[in-house]
Amino acid sequence: MSETATDTEALAISTEVLIVGAGPAGLLLAAELRLAGVDTIVIERHARRPDFCRGFNLNARALDLLARRGLADRFVSEGWQVPNAPVSGLPVTFHLAGTHTDHPFTLGIPQTRVEEVLEAHAVSLGADIRRGHELRALHQVDQSVSATIATDAGEYRVRAAYLAGCDGGRSTVRKLAGIDFPGTAATRHTLLGDVELTDPAALPFGATDGPGGTVFAIPRPGYVRIITADQDPPADKDTPVPLSLLQNAVDTALGRHVELRAARWLTRFGDAARQAAEYVRGRIVLAGDAAHIHPPAGAIGVNVALDDAFNLGWKLAATVRGTAPTGLLASYHTERHAAGARVLANTRAQVLLAQADSQLRPLVDLLTRVAKHPAGNRAFVETVTGLDTRYDMLPDADHPWLGRLCPNLALATDTGATDLATFLTPGRALLLDLAEGSGISESARGWEDRVDVVRATCPEHPELRAVLVRPDGHIAWLQTTVHDHTDGIRQALERWFGPALQTAGLPAG
Numbered sequence: 001m002s003e004t005a006t007d008t009e010a011l012a013i014s015t016e017v018l019i020v021g022a023g024p025a026g027l028l029l030a031a032e033l034r035l036a037g038v039d040t041i042v043i044e045r046h047a048r049r050p051d052f053c054r055g056f057n058l059n060a061r062a063l064d065l066l067a068r069r070g071l072a073d074r075f076v077s078e079g080w081q082v083p084n085a086p087v088s089g090l091p092v093t094f095h096l097a098g099t100h101t102d103h104p105f106t107l108g109i110p111q112t113r114v115e116e117v118l119e120a121h122a123v124s125l126g127a128d129i130r131r132g133h134e135l136r137a138l139h140q141v142d143q144s145v146s147a148t149i150a151t152d153a154g155e156y157r158v159r160a161a162y163l164a165g166c167d168g169g170r171s172t173v174r175k176l177a178g179i180d181f182p183g184t185a186a187t188r189h190t191l192l193g194d195v196e197l198t199d200p201a202a203l204p205f206g207a208t209d210g211p212g213g214t215v216f217a218i219p220r221p222g223y224v225r226i227i228t229a230d231q232d233p234p235a236d237k238d239t240p241v242p243l244s245l246l247q248n249a250v251d252t253a254l255g256r257h258v259e260l261r262a263a264r265w266l267t268r269f270g271d272a273a274r275q276a277a278e279y280v281r282g283r284i285v286l287a288g289d290a291a292h293i294h295p296p297a298g299a300i301g302v303n304v305a306l307d308d309a310f311n312l313g314w315k316l317a318a319t320v321r322g323t324a325p326t327g328l329l330a331s332y333h334t335e336r337h338a339a340g341a342r343v344l345a346n347t348r349a350q351v352l353l354a355q356a357d358s359q360l361r362p363l364v365d366l367l368t369r370v371a372k373h374p375a376g377n378r379a380f381v382e383t384v385t386g387l388d389t390r391y392d393m394l395p396d397a398d399h400p401w402l403g404r405l406c407p408n409l410a411l412a413t414d415t416g417a418t419d420l421a422t423f424l425t426p427g428r429a430l431l432l433d434l435a436e437g438s439g440i441s442e443s444a445r446g447w448e449d450r451v452d453v454v455r456a457t458c459p460e461h462p463e464l465r466a467v468l469v470r471p472d473g474h475i476a477w478l479q480t481t482v483h484d485h486t487d488g489i490r491q492a493l494e495r496w497f498g499p500a501l502q503t504a505g506l507p508a509g
């Protein structure tokens, strides 16, 4: 018997959010949604996580964000700390000491391990993660999105209030949703091989220049990652890379034979830079590589994917719950599209600097001098790592912290010493009332269901009277001087969390 469309929809599994892709973006988004109590299914086409590992770091910004959910220490305890940021293109060491971060280092840790921890976290919060399930089709129906999913056992449908495409650079979601992906095509391709060297002494770690090019050798646990230019890439960039091709490229670049063996992963990647024109289209949202691809300079992809998920999670949860003010979900596009555009520009700049021909030499020399100056060094680092991320907030307080990630303030409360991150762990907004008797807490009456109000003191920053922190840790409003705060705080609360519950007419207290 043939099914009508209505029958098929009636048979579909229902969920509030369907996430496509269990990479860093999808897994963290799932955890953020579950923190807010949103029903979440994640589908991942691979039955198992691949044997190879792409990324190997969490940067200072990502660690600061993860710390707002109590997750950073778990990674820090396993990884290795490098006090610099991986910026390419200039002969300068980029120091993280003295920058705006609680984690002044780059953490070496395999992306696969980051995903394992995030997956366990999401599952512990109740996310339904389905491996070996691939998105094949989607369409928006009435107030929902319907997705067709293929498994070895056949196809099924999921009907979701929202669908999040966290499915990587070649995103099926982005394509099926018809979202444009403008940018620049790859002009250069690079070969990558995770291999062993028959003679480990034959090639030092780092960059080795030869008569035909440069070969990078990066130490990895039990193997070496070899990277060198792909001088003659095939028209179909998905053509498998045999070890002989990489061997030949290495020998040609160095002008001598350095034997490679025991390949674990061989691939090629390009320097295309593209960004989705819309991060939100109706009930479909994009995050991570699905929303932006860029050259690998600066090792930032995992970190930006996590940043997107942090920004999106609470906004999507409030939208699903029906408590979001107008424009909240759209602000995900506004804030993260701008941040993504900076990542594309920064990574492209690093590639250009690394390839600069003699005509651009004066530019490289100038930037090198700037980057060697302590203030220039710091500005470079904060820009390329995203530590300088600042979102537009209502301009009633002119403070350098407004819109930025709130530092992890040390706080004293009636119950003892604590810090800001501890209060953000549940993923809710926070109003810190740091001026006893100011009446700031009372101004938030009507938002208690969405905003936690904490009375505390902050001995390190006695000038702070109140701070409103969004669930993603960014400061939406703050006050340092004694003046009437009522309009400012209520405007900020309404802008980010919707109108106050109707308490008018009820007796106070």
Ligand SMILES: Cc1cc2nc3c(=O)[nH]c(=O)nc-3n(C[C@H](O)[C@H](O)[C@H](O)COP(=O)(O)OP(=O)(O)OC[C@H]3O[C@@H](n4cnc5c(N)ncnc54)[C@H](O)[C@@H]3O)c2cc1C
Pocket: 020, 021, 022, 023, 024, 025, 026, 043, 044, 045, 046, 054, 055, 056, 057, 111, 133, 134, 135, 136, 166, 167, 168, 169, 171, 172, 192, 269, 287, 288, 289, 290, 296, 299, 300, 301, 302, 303, 304, 305
């Ligand atoms: C060689 C290399 C080295 C890198 N090194 C670094 C580094 O050192 N540091 C860093 O920060 N970044 C690095 N990156 C970038 C980083 O790996 C990516 O930016 C990051 O994985 C993006 O995360 P994501 O969650 O957006 O997408 P992905 O990790 O790509 O996850 C997308 C998931 O969606 C799944 N999927 C796709 N289509 C479907 C479908 N139709 N149905 C169901 N599931 C689907 C995929 O199987 C995949 O698991 C590197 C990348 C490469 C290629």
